[in-house]
Amino acid sequence: MIKLENINKQYDLGTVKVNALKNVSLEIKRGDYAAIMGPSGSGKSTLMHILGILDSASRGKYYLEDYDVTSLPDREQARIRNQHFGFIFQSFNLFPELSAVENVMLPMSYAGVAAKTRREKAVKLLEDVGLSHRLTHLPTMLSGGEQQRVAIARALSNDPDLILADEPTGNLPSDKGEEILEILESLNRRGVTIVMVTHNPEQSKRAGYVIELRDGAVIKESDTLEGKDV
Amino acid sequence: MFKEPYKIILRRFRDRPLESGLLVLAVALGIGAFSAGFSLLMNTVSYSRNLMSSPEYKELIFSTRSNSEEMETPVREKLVQETAVLKVSDLEAAKMAPGVQWAFVQNRAHLRLITRDSQISSPPEAMGPPAPPESAEGGTSKNNFFTISDDERAAAEKDESVVIAELDEISGYEVTPQFFNAWGITAADGSLFTDTDLNSTANIIVLGSKLASLIAGEGNNPSILLGKKLLTREGYQTIIGITNPVSSSYDSEYFAPYRDQSGGVSGFRRRFMDTQLRFAVYNPSDLDQTAELLKNWFAAQFGEDQITVSNPRAEAMQLVKRNGGIGILILFLSAAGFFIALVNVSNILISRVLRMKKGVGILMAVGAAKKDIMNLFLLETVLIALLGGAAGTALALPLSNYMREAAGITTASWLFTAVGVVLSGIVTVLFGIIPSRHYMKIDPAEAMRS
Numbered sequence A: 001m002i003k004l005e006n007i008n009k010q011y012d013l014g015t016v017k018v019n020a021l022k023n024v025s026l027e028i029k030r031g032d033y034a035a036i037m038g039p040s041g042s043g044k045s046t047l048m049h050i051l052g053i054l055d056s057a058s059r060g061k062y063y064l065e066d067y068d069v070t071s072l073p074d075r076e077q078a079r080i081r082n083q084h085f086g087f088i089f090q091s092f093n094l095f096p097e098l099s100a101v102e103n104v105m106l107p108m109s110y111a112g113v114a115a116k117t118r119r120e121k122a123v124k125l126l127e128d129v130g131l132s133h134r135l136t137h138l139p140t141m142l143s144g145g146e147q148q149r150v151a152i153a154r155a156l157s158n159d160p161d162l163i164l165a166d167e168p169t170g171n172l173p174s175d176k177g178e179e180i181l182e183i184l185e186s187l188n189r190r191g192v193t194i195v196m197v198t199h200n201p202e203q204s205k206r207a208g209y210v211i212e213l214r215d216g217a218v219i220k221e222s223d224t225l226e227g228k229d230v
Numbered sequence B: 001m002f003k004e005p006y007k008i009i010l011r012r013f014r015d016r017p018l019e020s021g022l023l024v025l026a027v028a029l030g031i032g033a034f035s036a037g038f039s040l041l042m043n044t045v046s047y048s049r050n051l052m053s054s055p056e057y058k059e060l061i062f063s064t065r066s067n068s069e070e071m072e073t074p075v076r077e078k079l080v081q082e083t084a085v086l087k088v089s090d091l092e093a094a095k096m097a098p099g100v101q102w103a104f105v106q107n108r109a110h111l112r113l114i115t116r117d118s119q120i121s122s123p124p125e126a127m128g129p130p131a132p133p134e135s136a137e138g139g140t141s142k143n144n145f146f147t148i149s150d151d152e153r154a155a156a157e158k159d160e161s162v163v164i165a166e167l168d169e170i171s172g173y174e175v176t177p178q179f180f181n182a183w184g185i186t187a188a189d190g191s192l193f194t195d196t197d198l199n200s201t202a203n204i205i206v207l208g209s210k211l212a213s214l215i216a217g218e219g220n221n222p223s224i225l226l227g228k229k230l231l232t233r234e235g236y237q238t239i240i241g242i243t244n245p246v247s248s249s250y251d252s253e254y255f256a257p258y259r260d261q262s263g264g265v266s267g268f269r270r271r272f273m274d275t276q277l278r279f280a281v282y283n284p285s286d287l288d289q290t291a292e293l294l295k296n297w298f299a300a301q302f303g304e305d306q307i308t309v310s311n312p313r314a315e316a317m318q319l320v321k322r323n324g325g326i327g328i329l330i331l332f333l334s335a336a337g338f339f340i341a342l343v344n345v346s347n348i349l350i351s352r353v354l355r356m357k358k359g360v361g362i363l364m365a366v367g368a369a370k371k372d373i374m375n376l377f378l379l380e381t382v383l384i385a386l387l388g389g390a391a392g393t394a395l396a397l398p399l400s401n402y403m404r405e406a407a408g409i410t411t412a413s414w415l416f417t418a419v420g421v422v423l424s425g426i427v428t429v430l431f432g433i434i435p436s437r438h439y440m441k442i443d444p445a446e447a448m449r450s
Helices: A044-051 A074-084 A100-110 A115-128 A144-156 A174-189 A201-206 B004-015 B017-052 B065-069 B088-096 B150-158 B178-183 B195-199 B209-216 B269-273 B284-302 B312-355 B357-365 B370-406 B414-441 B444-449
Strands: A002-013 A016-028 A033-037 A059-064 A085-088 A162-166 A193-197 A209-214 A217-223 B059-064 B100-112 B169-175 B187-190 B204-207 B229-232 B235-243 B254-257 B277-281 B307-310
Touching: A002 A044, A016 A044, A016 A059, A016 A209, A016 A217, A033 A044, A033 A174, A033 A201, A044 A162, A044 A193, A044 B444, A074 A085, A074 A100, A074 B357, A074 B370, A085 A144, A100 A115, A100 A144, A100 B004, A115 A144, A144 A174, A162 A174, A174 A193, A174 A201, B004 B017, B004 B370, B017 B312, B017 B370, B017 B414, B059 B284, B059 B312, B088 B100, B088 B277, B088 B284, B100 B178, B100 B229, B100 B254, B169 B178, B178 B277, B204 B209, B209 B235, B277 B284, B284 B307, B284 B312, B312 B357, B312 B370, B312 B414, B357 B370, B357 B444, B370 B414
Parallel strands: A033 A193, A033 A209, A085 A162, A162 A193, B169 B254, B204 B235
Antiparallel strands: A002 A016, A002 A059, A209 A217, B059 B277, B059 B307, B100 B169, B100 B277, B187 B235, B204 B254, B229 B235
């Protein structure tokens, strides 16, 4: 599904040039549940942004379903993010001005879905994550776990092929974090590809595939189910 | 109703009432001041243009020196013995100046009417000064007072051919026929008088359209007055014509033929000292040259310093220049204020961009293209421009009205204020594009990290 070839990302900080990613090559297949591990500053988030086409590589190729997306125009990249990707962030990133249901409707408005359909689908998604009683609540009125479940519902609103989750349990107590992981795992069982950034080795073990980064380079790729390096 | 991205912007606007209010107020003050200044200048230009195209400002006025200066100079200080008397025949001077289109006399005059209630049994002298012939305003041309007894008036009231108006006095002009040509006045009913009428002694008058309607009375066709005799203290005046409306004060006035010998006191100089000869030129640019030619002619006729010439256009031009200068200054100041307001608005909008940076990143993550982001925040600018424009219009209307009145502009078009508001609204939106472009430069990955 996704293939990265020799991805390099260099940040130019005036006199200093920082290599955030160095020759990263990896492949994520449809239906994978991949975890990206690594210490702070290892390039996890940069890799995540490049995977989500929120950032572009300084060098290298990014193929999505065999299409090179690195040179696509902005409008086309936005369409791919909207139609094929779903993002889940550590700090939820809900819009405080919008109610729970409106936050979930937001990506669908960019997909040109009619208002009535948007609302019906958003309500259904919120019911699926157990928030049918919180539809019109603003994010500030929701707990952290509830906010993250709204964020998951939002990520699912356009039936994405790939969920990119950047430390989705990082701001949650362990029991709420567990709920979120279970939701992600159930999505994976339904065929949604999941790529999750995490610090937590326990969580990474639950993924089928782990990519370990250090200083911008992939130091290890392992298949956790089979317990061997790939 | 609105799509979710627009809801974010509208609710952000609503949830920050102080900041949003200040933005709208700054825009309103800027738009209000600019459109009022713009309206003032445009109205000044338009008014001046109309004013200068009036026949009045294509004229040169020749009068005896005493007439023009007598209010200012005590008699004992006068060095020149005035002997000049201007007559209709002096209009011949026009032949010497090829630039002259029309030459005529136009003297202010009044007619005092005898109404059904007038006290007339006593002689007119007992009723106060009956339009003395030496009136500075020109007064009436008559000095053989018409007297009528109560019985005669009773008979006149029954006479179908006599008009007794319910007005004490009507004002108008004693003119020579070319006056009508110069002002483009034509007869709607009956006729205007001609040079032939100047040589007769018949008391004839032409009524302005509004005056005719007033005398005829409500519901009556003014044309019923034609051929009838209007009863005045100066005698019966036969109404020979009614003019077409010319949208000026002339519609409410009458016109009688100017005659040198009228009144019969030949050689009574004060009466003729009031006579002003007017020469209207084809082209206003010929005024100075024509004035020189005519002055020379009059100097040859009457001697130096006997006749003065007045050029109303030159005097009006001074006023037009002053008003235009004030208009430009006010527009400049208001435009400067508007610009400062917009720079501040732009700055506040940019700071809103920076605060919204992460939100922009999230919007892009869920599918917004850079252009969508720009359009979204342009909506905010348009909203501010619309609200500011509405408040600015409410401010501009009384402000421009006040400034216009202060500048002495009597006719104005609201269109200029509207154009000013639209122009400044467009400029506000253009200024709003600057911060919107900042959104386009935001790197979503960097925004997500913020």
